Amino acid sequence: MEKKEMLYEGKAKKVYTTEDPDVLIVSYKDDATAFNGLKKGTIVGKGAINNRMTNFIFKKLEDKGVPTHLVEELNDRETAVKKVEIVPLEVIIRNYSAGSFAKKMGMEEGVKFKCPTLEFSYKNDELGDPFINSYYALALGLATQEEIDHITEYAFKVNEVLQEYFDGLNIDLIDFKIEFGRYHGKVILADEISPDTCRLWDKDTHEKLDKDRFRRDLGNVEDAYEEVFRRLGIQ
């Protein structure tokens, strides 16, 4: 499969058309941004890690009944994916307090919840991805009730599969963000699942193995991404 025209360049990826109108090629970059693009930098090797980790996880999720956009990994940084129309919602699942939740609720980070939470943000850079609920999403026509129901069901399933998997790697899955796309009338998991989009803490030391190292200038950013990749044991 060959790249044709560049369709879009985002903060962490480029997207190309292919000879197949139903298939795009995603190319992962080492560029990192945070705080809605205000902080910029590079995490050397991140593109390849995020590409390969996402594909590895998406295959596991497909096996557990969660449909994804994955078609085929082409090389370290590039993957062929189904061309979807992205549902403009960031879907966030949390198992422990951290980040914006901890700030909003005046809580310490790392408190385990009685049950996972799910929240939506409206994907809109100009507005800074504001927190919304499903009524807003319906009222604004961002998704249908049927889509929201599927998204919710899949998101909790992703959490169940990932929590169990990371548990075996001695990692606590604190929270994560996923996105969905419409493909031939159905919603499927799209975008990525990587240390850019998850909070991953070592179970024993509580060391952060994710993008918070970049966001908060904690140092050893590359080492953290490499450590997660190493524990996944991807060949």
Ligand code: C5P
């Ligand atoms: O910042 P906040 O606590 O709301 O982030 C929750 C989770 O969603 C974190 O794992 C973070 O990495 C992820 N996230 C993301 N992209 C965003 C916002 C949050 O991947 N634009």
